[in-house]
Amino acid sequence: MDAYQQGLETGRAKERQWSRRAQAARVEHLERQIQTLREELDAKNRRFEVDGDQAVTVDGYGYRWKGPGTLEVGDRVLLPENYVSALRHGSGPFPGTVTELGTTYTGTLSTIISRAPAVPGQIG
Incomplete structure (x- = not known):
C-alpha cells in the first residue's frame, strides 16, 4: 500500500505541475493576443499630424x-499649465519629455510652448 500511495502522490504532484505549466502557457498566449490587438488598434487610431x-x-x-x-x-519640452499641473508643479509652464511620436488621443490637443532648456549635467 505504501508504494501505491507514493505513486498516487507523485502522480498528483506531476498533474499539478503540468496544470500550472498549461495555465501559464494559456496566460502567455492571451497576453500576446492582447498585445497584438492593442498594437493593431493603436496603428488604426494613432495620428501623427493635427491640422x-x-x-x-x-x-x-x-x-x-x-x-x-x-x-x-x-x-x-515646456508644456502649458493645466489644472493638474498647477496642483503638481505649481502655476506656470512645466517640463515634459516626448515619449512617443503621434498620439491615440482623439480630443483637442494642447500646444507645446517650446523646447525645454537642457537639464544641467544631462547629456543630449
Whole structure:
C-alpha cells in the first residue's frame, strides 16, 4: 500500500505541475493576443499630424507641436499649465519629455510652448 500511495502522490504532484505549466502557457498566449490587438488598434487610431502640426505623446498625454522643426522621442519640452499641473508643479509652464511620436488621443490637443532648456549635467 505504501508504494501505491507514493505513486498516487507523485502522480498528483506531476498533474499539478503540468496544470500550472498549461495555465501559464494559456496566460502567455492571451497576453500576446492582447498585445497584438492593442498594437493593431493603436496603428488604426494613432495620428501623427493635427491640422498641419506634429502630434506627439509627452509623458503619456497627447500634445501638438507647431515647430520649428520636428520633435523626436526623448526631446524635453515646456508644456502649458493645466489644472493638474498647477496642483503638481505649481502655476506656470512645466517640463515634459516626448515619449512617443503621434498620439491615440482623439480630443483637442494642447500646444507645446517650446523646447525645454537642457537639464544641467544631462547629456543630449
